[in-house]
Amino acid sequence: MPNSPAPAQRHRLYEDLQALLTGTLLVAIGLALFRQAGLMTGGTVGLAFLLHYASGWPFGWLFFAINLPFYLLAWKRMGKRFTLKTLGAVSLLALLSSWLPQWLRFEAVAPLFxxxxxGLLLGVGFVILFRHRASLGGLNLLVLLLQERFGWRAGWLQLGLDGAILLAAWPWLDLQRLLLSMLAAAAMNTALAVNHRPGRYMAF
Known part of the structure; x- marks a missing residue:
């Protein structure tokens, strides 16, 4: 007789804190590589990058401000625990993005690298956050709400929004960097697809 699967185990507080720190640190390092190479990404991170390139304002504080309207959506859809973890992750990423240039400097980075x-660092960072019921906020919550209300496919909506963000960055990106940004998005989504599948991770 096959063994029954082990029951899901709730993460302890210290495990969640470690995951928030590790996940946001990986994302912050990935974004530092993007910034050094002049690349873009989608989602609320991409919106913050777009405004950063256009205005010169600090990325971290732009990212924090853009996410503020989405917390109400998170509270309604995902509950208090998820919203508070997401607020913590967004705040931590905003701080790390501001502090990291003082701790880590790149003399030169090949754009392809x-x-x-x-992209892979962002993907792994998101996997860690997702597995601990947190996120870096934003547009994914909006597209889920639109799918629920109007029946629009969330995947296609997310793809369209990310594509629009990348195209809006055209004045600050040449064709090579735009194509590399698309490659970065593919690397990130590959890391997510391979490492974040239902049934592979039992804790919550």
């Missing part, structure tokens, strides 16, 4: 390594 930045796209692949940065």
């Amino acid at each position: 930045a796209a692949l390594a940065g």
Whole structure:
């Protein structure tokens, strides 16, 4: 008789804190590579990058401000625990993005390496956060709400929004960097697809 699967185990507080720190640190390093190479990404991170390139304002504080309207959606859809963890992750990423240039400096980064390594770091960072019921906020919550209300496919909506963000960055990106940004998005989503599948991770 086959063994029954082990029951899901709730993460302890210290495990969640370690995951928030590790996940956001990986994302922050990936974004530092993007910034050094002049690359873009989608989602609320991409919106913050777009405004950062356009205005010169600090990325971290732009990212924090853009996410503020989405917390109400998170509270309604995902509950208090998820919203508070997401607020913690967004706040931590905003701080790390501001502090990291003082701790880590790149003299030169090959754009292709930045796209692949940065995309994979973002993907793994998101996996860690997702497995601990947290996120870096934003547009994914909006597209889920639109899918629920109007029946629009969330995947296609997310793809369209990310594509629009990348195209809006055209004045600050040449064709090579735009294509590399698309490659970075593919690397990130590959890391997510391979490492974040239902049934592979039992804790919550």
